[in-house]
Amino acid sequence: MKMKNSGYVVIMILLISFFRESFSVSYTNFDAFFKNITGGKNINLRPVLDHKSKVNIYMFFHLINIQEFNEVEGKLSLTGYFNISWVDQTISWNSTDNEIEEVTLEEHIIWKPSFIIGNSYDGVKFIHKDHTVMRVQSNGVVKWTPGDNYEVVCNADVSRYPFDTQLCKLQILPWGYTSEEIVVVPIYDYIVQLWFNPQKTWEFIESSIAKNEGLQLLEFSMKLKRNPMFFVLNLILPICVMIILNIFVFLLPPESGERVGYAVTVLLAIAVFLTISSDNLPATSSPRISSISLLLFTDVVISAVIVLMVILSLRYYHREDTYLVSSFMRGFVNVSRILRCQVCSCRRKKEKYNETGNEEEIKWTDVGKEIDIICGIFITVVICIVNALYIIDVTVGLPGLD
Structure with a gap:
């Protein structure tokens, strides 16, 4: 068995x-x-049996990674590869005779098209490095997948920084061939992201592909949106805190002697944030100046005005009583008190201020205090309006600025 x-x-x-x-x-x-x-192949000749025939080049781009987007330099660094295919009419065989379905060849053995990056950041760049390989099928179809790190020009629009959205493009066009010799055909109308690794600073929103028939140029467009949380916590919120602290200078007692120093310190702090912001933005005003730059400039102007207001109020507060209070200043103090009482619905104080004979009781210290109150209210309203306009601008946009 x-x-x-x-x-x-x-x-x-x-x-x-x-x-x-x-x-x-x-x-x-x-x-x-x-x-x-x-x-016996001549790699300089197009792989067609009739020299008047065109070679159809089918292509799509596979994005793997967005390495960096430098807004100041206007440079976008991408990592990916192109999937390029065409039919080589001079190479074909019967796979049933030898059981060979496809072979791998180096790029210098048979003809291949040459493509360059149309908007390369640093000179003319081809889309591949040396020693890449191609796969040839028995029916003559050649598949070529060159990949590299591509640096392209992308001029940033930082109008709504850091809540901005950028549109960057990767332009590819044939080098040394006309539209009568090769025809570039995009396989998809979008950028393939099968193995895409998301970038922490920029979010990939959408993509599209456009073609220029005359130049046989393919334009791969990418829409990127910035993740603003880091900049909100490290730039915008500190700016808001600084400008709010500016208001409290009018609550400091004039006798402390620190009011001018406090106001100047806040002014310098805002100027430092203005410097930090300008280092992270391109030196351009096209299509318009950044909203954050306008906000910081406005805050610097407001802080400078606050310094002047503090100096003015201290001058009146510390004026000697030997100088009589002018009728204009007495009227200013009375009107200010009455208006504040009407707003606060304080009838007893209103009647007190309307009584005759109270004008002689007004001193220079009263003038200084009223100036502090009026300036504090005015600056608070201005700051609220400025910040509200900034929020509207970065969200929906202000007419006249866009």
Whole structure:
């Protein structure tokens, strides 16, 4: 019984060996096949049997990573590869004869199209490095997947920084061929993101592809949106805190002697944030100046006005009583008190201020206090309006600025 089973095993091994030899390709046969399909090729000639025929080049771009977007330099760094295919009419074989479906060839063995980056950041750049390979199928279809790190020009629009959205483009066009010789055909109308690694600073929103028929140029457009939380916490909120602290200068007692120093310190702090912001933005006013730059400039102007107001109020507060309070200043103090009482619905104080004979009781210290109150209210309203306009501008946009 064991001998019988052993006989079956031997027969099975012989059959497997036979079929393996029948369907395998030896190195010698493969080498001869390789020399047959590549020998005598002129890689400078387009792979068409009729020289007047056009070569259709099918292409799509696969984005892998957005390395960096430098707004100041206007440079976008991408990592990805192109999937390019065409039909080589000079190479084809019957795969049933030798069981070879496709082969891998180096790029210098057969013809391939040349493409450059139309908006390269640093000179003329081809879309591939040397020593890339191509796969050739038995029906003559050649597939080429060159990949690299591509640096392209992308002028940033920082009008609504850091809540901005950028539109960057990667332009590809054939080098040395006309539209009568090759035709570039985009396979998809978008950028493939099958293995895309999201970037922490920029969010990929959408993509599109446009073609220039005359130049056979493909334009891969990418819409990127900034993640603003880091800039909100490290730039915008500190600016808001600084400008709010500016208001409290009018609550400091004039006798402390720190009011002018406090106001100047806040002014310098806002100027420092203005410097930090300008370092992160391109030195351009096209299409318009950044909203954050306008906000910081306005805050600097407001802080400078506050310094002047503080100096003015202290001058009146510390004026000697030997100088009589002018009628204009007495009227200013009375009107200010009455208006504040009407707003606060304080009837008793209103009646007190309307009584005759109270004008003689007004002193220079009262004038200084009223100036502080009026300036504090005025600056608070101005700051609220400025910040409200900034919020509207970065969200929906202000008419006249866009």
